[in-house]
Amino acid sequence: MAAEFGISELWDPTVRRDPHGFYDRVRNNGGPVLQIDPTGARFWVIAGHADVLDGLHHPAIGHEVHRHWPGSRQPAPHELSEVARIEARQLISLDPPDHTRLRGLVSSGFTARAVARLEPWIADLADRLVARARRQGHVDGVADLADPVPVNVIAELVGVPESDRSRFRAWSAAIVSGSVDGPAATLEFGAYLDDLAARRRAAPTDDLMTQLVALEEQGDRLDRDELVALVQLLLVAGQETTVDLIVNGIRLLLTHPEQWQAVRDDPTLAAAVVEETLRFRGPVEIVPPRFAFRDVEIAGGRIPAFDRVGLSLWGANRDPAVFDRPHVFDIHRPDVRKHIAFGHGIHFCLGAHLARLESRIMFERIARNLPDLRLAVDPAELEGFRLHQDGLPLRVGPRDL
Ligand code: HEM
Numbered sequence: 590m591a592a593e594f595g596i597s598e599l600w601d602p603t604v605r606r607d608p609h610g611f612y613d614r615v616r617n618n619g620g621p622v623l624q625i626d627p628t629g630a631r632f633w634v635i636a637g638h639a640d641v642l643d644g645l646h647h648p649a650i651g652h653e654v655h656r657h658w659p660g661s662r663q664p665a666p667h668e669l670s671e672v673a674r675i676e677a678r679q680l681i682s683l684d685p686p687d688h689t690r691l692r693g694l695v696s697s698g699f700t701a702r703a704v705a706r707l708e709p710w711i712a713d714l715a716d717r718l719v720a721r722a723r724r725q726g727h728v729d730g731v732a733d734l735a736d737p738v739p740v741n742v743i744a745e746l747v748g749v750p751e752s753d754r755s756r757f758r759a760w761s762a763a764i765v766s767g768s769v770d771g772p773a774a775t776l777e778f779g780a781y782l783d784d785l786a787a788r789r790r791a792a793p794t795d796d797l798m799t800q801l802v803a804l805e806e807q808g809d810r811l812d813r814d815e816l817v818a819l820v821q822l823l824l825v826a827g828q829e830t831t832v833d834l835i836v837n838g839i840r841l842l843l844t845h846p847e848q849w850q851a852v853r854d855d856p857t858l859a860a861a862v863v864e865e866t867l868r869f870r871g872p873v874e875i876v877p878p879r880f881a882f883r884d885v886e887i888a889g890g891r892i893p894a895f896d897r898v899g900l901s902l903w904g905a906n907r908d909p910a911v912f913d914r915p916h917v918f919d920i921h922r923p924d925v926r927k928h929i930a931f932g933h934g935i936h937f938c939l940g941a942h943l944a945r946l947e948s949r950i951m952f953e954r955i956a957r958n959l960p961d962l963r964l965a966v967d968p969a970e971l972e973g974f975r976l977h978q979d980g981l982p983l984r985v986g987p988r989d990l
Contacts (some may be wrong), residue, residue, distance in 0.1 A: 592614045592618050594615075594618075594622050594623075596623075596624065596625050597624055597625050597626070597627075598611060598624065599624050599626075599632075599634060599899075600624075600626070600627060601609065605720070606972075607902060608830060608874065609907055609916065611777050611905065612636040612638075612901055612904035612907065613907070613990075614747060615634050615635070615636040615860030615901070616636045616637045616908060619889050619890070620888060620889045620890025620891075621633040621634060621635050621887065621888050621890045621898075622634045623890055624639075624899070626897065630896075630897055631879065631893075631896045631897060632896070632897045632898075633881075633892045633896055633897065633899060634875075634899045634901060634919075635887065635888045635898065635899065635900050635901065635904070636688055636902075636903075636904025636905065636908075636962055637699075637888060637905065637908055637910070638896050638905040638906075638908035638910060638911045638912075638927075638929070638963055639908075639910070640887065640888035640889075641887070641900045641905040641929065642900065642905070642929065642933055642934075643878070643887055643905065643982070644742065644879070644887060644888075644898060644900040644986070645900060645929075645932060645933045645934045645936070646933070646934045647759055647885065647887065648753075649878045649881060649882045649885050650880070650881055650882070650885060650887075650898050651684040651879055651880065651882065652682045652683065652684055652877075652879060652880070653683065653684045654842065654880040654882065654895060656684070657880075657883070658895065662930060666814075667748050671775075671776060671814075671839075671859050672772045672775050672776065674814050675775060675779065675814050675817050675818045675821065676818070677958065678691075678814050678815045678818040679818050679821075679822050680692060680695075680818070680819060680822055680939070681822060681826060681877060681936060682877065685935070688935060688936075689935070690803070691811070691815060691819070692803050692808075692935070692939070694810060694811050695705070695801070695819060695939070696814065696939065697800075698746075698797050698800055698895065699939050699940060699942060699943065701918065701942045703942075704724065704942045704943045704946055704947070707742065707745065707746065707943070707946070708758045708761070710742075710745055711738075711946060711947055711950050712950050714738065714741060714742070715950045715951050715954040716958075718733065718737060718738070718951075719734075719954045719955060719958045719959055720958070721733065722734060722959060722983075723760060723958065723959060723985055723986070725768070725985075726984065726985055726986045727982075727983075727984060728935050728962075728982075728983040728985060729841050729963065729980040729981060729983070730840070730976075730980065730982075730983050731832065731836050731976060731977065731978060731980045731981055732838075734835065734951065734955070734983075735831075735832040735833075735835035735836045735839075735951070736832050738832070738835065738947050738951060739827050739828045739830075739831035739832060739947060740758050740761050740824070740828055741758075742943065742947055743823050743824055743827055743828070744757050744758075744762075746796070746797050746823075746863060746943070747785075747788065747796060747797045747798050747823070748785070748794060748796025748797060748798040748799065749785065752988060753781070753785075754782070757781075759774075760774045760778040761824045761828060764778065764821060764824055764825060765824055765825055765828045765829060765875060770807060772830055775817075778820075778821065779817045780819070782798075782816065782817050782820055783801050783813070783817075785798055785904050786798060786801070786805070788814065789802045790802050790806070798820075801819070801820075802816075806863065810909040810966070824937055825941045826938070826940065827943070829872070829946070829977070830872040830873065830944065831940075831944050831947055831975075832974070832977075833872035833873075834863070834866060834867065834871075834872050834944065835947070835948050835951050835952075836981055837866055837870045837872075837949060837967070837976070838862050838863065838866040839952075839955065839962075839981065839983075840964075840971065840976070840981060841862075841865075841869065841870065842862060842920050842930050842952075843867055843962065843963060843964050843983075844964070844968050844971070845967075847916055848862075848918075848919075848920050851920070851921075852956045853922070853956050853960045854951070855875065856952075856953045856956040857953075858948045858956075859905065859950075859952035859953040859956060860949050861920040861921070862920050862952045862953065863945055863948045863949050864925045864926060864928065865918060865919065865920045865922060865925050866948075867928055867930035867931070868906045868912070868925050868928035868930060869906070869907075869908075869918045870918075871903065871906060871928070871930030872900055872930070873902050873930065873932075874901065874902065874903045875899045875900060875901050876900050876901065876902060876936070878897045878898065878899055878934055879881050879896055879897070879898045879900070880895060880896070880898065881893065881895065881896050881898055882894065882895075885898075890909055902929055902930055902932070902962050905928075905929050906928045906929065906930060911924065911926075911927050912924055912927070919944065927946075931944075946951075947966070958986050961985055961986065962983055962984070963983065963984055963985075964981075964982070964984075965982035965983055965984045968980050
């Protein structure tokens with residue numbers, strides 16, 4: 590029997606508090622569920638594991654809807670501002686063939702082997718953060734442990750020199766937060782990257798910027814806006830997501846004492862903590878919305894042409910058809926690798942190896958060197974906590990601190 594749904598239930602404060610109940614109902618509905626999003630657009634939600642995979646691989650579901658709209662015309666680059674041009678070239682919002690070309694150019698910098706090179710550097714950063722936390726006693730899981738990791742790792746990967754790191758972090762914060770300063774930061778950041786590119790052209794090294802400059806020089810393979818768009822996307826896609834994963838991993842361990850004990854006894858379980866945190870509470874609830882390019886039959890129903898499609902990773906990763914006891918956090922579960930927290934198909938997260946490496950190292954170092962880490966608030970208080978705004982108050986050291 591089809592369930593009843595409020596028309597904008599997905600954004601309702603009660604559903605925000607417990608979205609999984611909503612996704613359970615969507616999954617059992619026997620068809621995609623129509624919602625009206627905050628912009629007033631029609632938005633079809635899909636939440637079953639197999640159905641979300643169908644959506645991610647569907648040839649008639651994608652981003653560049655203007656190509657399919659009869660009579661529509663894409664603005665030429667000279668008709669757009671620099672900020673709009675850069676946004677229009679983001680890998681994550683392109684379809685084939687442009688997506689295929691760009692992804693092919695940059696993917697070699699993000700393989701497991703390529704990012705493994707960064708392991709000693711990340712381990713050193715993690716050691717410094719953990720040592721500082723130990724000295725402080727009072728620790729904010731967001732500001733002191735998670736937040737500094739991804740932005741510094743991306744800077745290191747790209748090849749931003751130590752002396753420019755604080756400027757890089759400031760632009761990153763403005764761009765990532767989507768604040769009013771975002772467009773100005775995009776322009777300044779673009780000018781900075783032009784300068785860094787010029788330096789690498791003159792004196793190549795082994796960083797990502799050197800690789801990108803080499804591609805740019807091979808003629809019409811990667812243009813300047815695409816280069817800036819890519820580095821900007823690494824920040825937008827890689828900063829908050831990784832912070833979210835690290836903080837939620839810590840929170841989930843500290844609220845599941847037996848599993849926290851197991852990881853302290855055997856820190857090699859850190860990799861399992863990464864995967865189960867991704868499944869149970871991944872950083873991405875719904876992948877960036879797509880459009881149906883024509884009427885599409887999917888998930889046992891039909892989505893009309895040009896409507897938006899919302900593929901829920903949170904729904905897919907709690908599907909009882911795939912995961913035993915899906916609403917239980919269990920780092921020992923054997924089926925965890927079936928999660929799709931990094932998406933699937935052509936847009937599968939480019940930074941997945943890097944995010945896994947960073948968070949695994951952090952969990953390992955915390956388990957080894959902060960074994961007395963604990964929450965500084967009642968776990969019940971965390972229910973209403975917004976980790977990014979409120980932080981995650983923690984303690985280390987003697988109990989009477
Ligand atoms: C794409 C999740 C970290 C770079 C994606 C997608 C997801 C995702 C679900 C697919 C979006 C879609 O299908 O539309 C995550 C999670 C992360 C994480 C959960 C951390 C735990 C990172 C990092 C980087 C990164 C660290 C880079 C430094 C990208 C890029 C794309 C992407 C460039 C676009 C790929 C494409 O369109 O081909 N990510 N991400 N991500 N991610 Fe990540």
